[in-house]
Amino acid sequence: MDFIGAYTPSHLTFLLEGFWITLQVAFLSIVFSFAIAIVVGVLRYARIPVVSRILATVVELVRNLPLLLIIFFTYFALPEVGIKLDKFYAAVLALVIFEAAMLSEIVRSGLNSVEKGQIEAARSSGLNYVQTLWHVVLPQALRRMVPPIVSQFISLLKDTSLAVIIALPELMNHAQIINGRNVNYVIPTFLLVAVMYFVVNYALSIVSKRLENKHA
């Protein structure tokens, strides 16, 4: 094991560059998947006849597939039907599809957890269905959803590492490149990479716990 050789300034900046890509992919995926998840979750909650059924099926299928397969699909299979994305956007698209399905389940069960009496009270005090949803159900549901959503974000950040298979130049990919230079760099590099993921995710999990206690 060669810690000094593995932790040269050029290697450290190289890893940080990779981590920057990781964070970019994660951030874009979080924003888009969360937006889609809210829409899908609300549509399913509202039980719109055909739409809810179709969405339920799609969500169930996506949730039960490995993310790795979805990444392969967006990068290798979509070009066959004429949709060509570069590595970065193929990874983002795959993550958005997968995480939106996961998050929409959280949104839906959060909405379902709001007591029926709340809705009845809102409706009988003259609010229409959309107003009830927007002013009464969603605010309460969102508060309850925060902890599971944060843990899903942690998963998402970890899952970006799967883009290593399409050689997206993120953290894992850069670690592998350094490892390729000298076998003695492998363990020091992996340890450092683990610490980088850990610091960000652990911070997120502490935030999640705080919020959980606050709303309990």
Next chain:
Amino acid sequence: MIDFSILIDHWDMYLEGFGNTLKASLLALIGSFVLGTIFAIFRISPIRPLNWIGAAFVEFIRNIPLILVVFLFFVGLPAIGIVLNPFLAGTMGLTVYTAAFIAETIRAGIQAVPKGQTEAARSSGLTYLQTMRYVILPQAIKVVIPPMGNQFINLVKNSSVLGVIAGLDLMYFGDLIAADTFVTFDVYIFVGLFYLILTLPLSSFVSYLERRLAKGR
């Protein structure tokens, strides 16, 4: 349209990959259940240093990517002279990773049993171990089963990382078939179907269990 000849022509490869995916998932399930139980006991045991070891393991592993754990077994161990075959390295990585989640699940289940139960059992003369065995664990297991099912579903999906290290699983054979036929779209559709054969029944079973448990309360 989807070309079924790919499935028929490469049936044996799909089947071998499917078998190995199932094998890796089951082995990792058993291994991570054992390892996870040990760490859960560490975390709730009255001995302080064991708490720390348990907490450190669970928090560290849960917050790093699975693929990193697998790489530690597949690339890290050979760097210090221990070489494992890809299937074994992948399965061990999966086991250690899943164990952290299972440890949390079991701990949460045990702690969901009201404290009064322990106090009542202890004051009626049972030892700590007897209390665990006859009072706490039988109640905890009911709470733990549905999330354990979810962990198993995740395990089946996560086993696809074996494909990254040539671990002979469904993903790996999917790659081989794609390289062989120059078709990717249809090949991966079939790969996906094979995963769904495993995960869909499991997930409807888990939601059935969840519903039953919710009713029992």
